[in-house]
Amino acid sequence: MPTSESNRPKVVLIVDDIPDNLSLLHDALDEAGYTVLVATDGAAALTRAGRQQPDVILLDALMPGMDGFEVARRLKADFATAHIPIVFMTGLTETEHVVAAFEAGGIDYVTKPIRPQEVIVRIAAHMQGARQVSLARSALDASGQATIAIRMDTGALVWQTPKARQLLAEFAPPDGDKAPADLLQWITTSALARTGNQTVLPFSLVVADRRLVFNLNEQTADGEWLVSLREESDRASIDALIPAFGLTQREAEVLYWVTKGKTNRDIGDILGLSPRTVHKHLEHVFAKQGVETRTAAATLAINTLKAGGD
Structure with a gap:
């Protein structure tokens, strides 16, 4: 019988190059009922995250070689891992480092020395939100709908259903993870129109006798805009x-x-x-x-x- 989203094991990936930190967090999370994965460097973190899709990643900001900021940027640039919440672990509390953590895609941070109970509370909060998003996205994937999520501050396509990926590839292949510039402009204009209770007109891309129509849906709690796509031909x-x-x-x-x-x-x-x-x-x-x-x-x-x- 398939495992439902509610009773699927809760998985946390810890990324830290210091064994004592890994041991402390591993034992605390394991006792709290989490399935714990570990990685001691950036390359291993990217591999494990891609293969095993943890619910949350605890990521050390400063590691030799590929640091945590670069790991986060790569995770967020990959459609397979972009949705996973990242909580940074850092001993650096200066504003520039906190800003760097959020700019790299982090959703939260904890300071060292690590206090396991604080980490567990933060993980629980972010995991609940992540699972709700995951459930909604899985439902859209299963229904065959064409939907994308766009983060406006970066212009990034942070998520798309398989049907949406197919349509975009046929009408307007994205530049990496970036959404088309004219689509971003339409979202900005439409969002402003919506706040003024004005009519929001669809956006269209035309190729030969085919037309791809975009409709603005809603903005998520994370500030991402959901946009639905349909082909008219x-x-x-x-x-x-x-x-x-x-x-x-x-x-x-x-x-x-x-x-x-x-x-x-x-x-x-x-x-x-x-x-x-x-x-x-x-x-x-x-x-x-x-x-x-x-x-x-x-x-x-x-x-x-x-x-x-x-």
């Missing part, structure tokens, strides 16, 4: 009709052109079929939709396509 509409009514590819094509007001002869010319063959396909469509007329079939299809685009 003949092909996308036809593909949407297939699972909606259990149609074959050809039946969906015939039904789509019926929604456009085309006659059987028109449809035959478009698809390279005889009017009689088009009529046969329509009979099958009517049966699968549970309707008896061309108008009813078209209305049902139009309403289905409209609902899918909302």
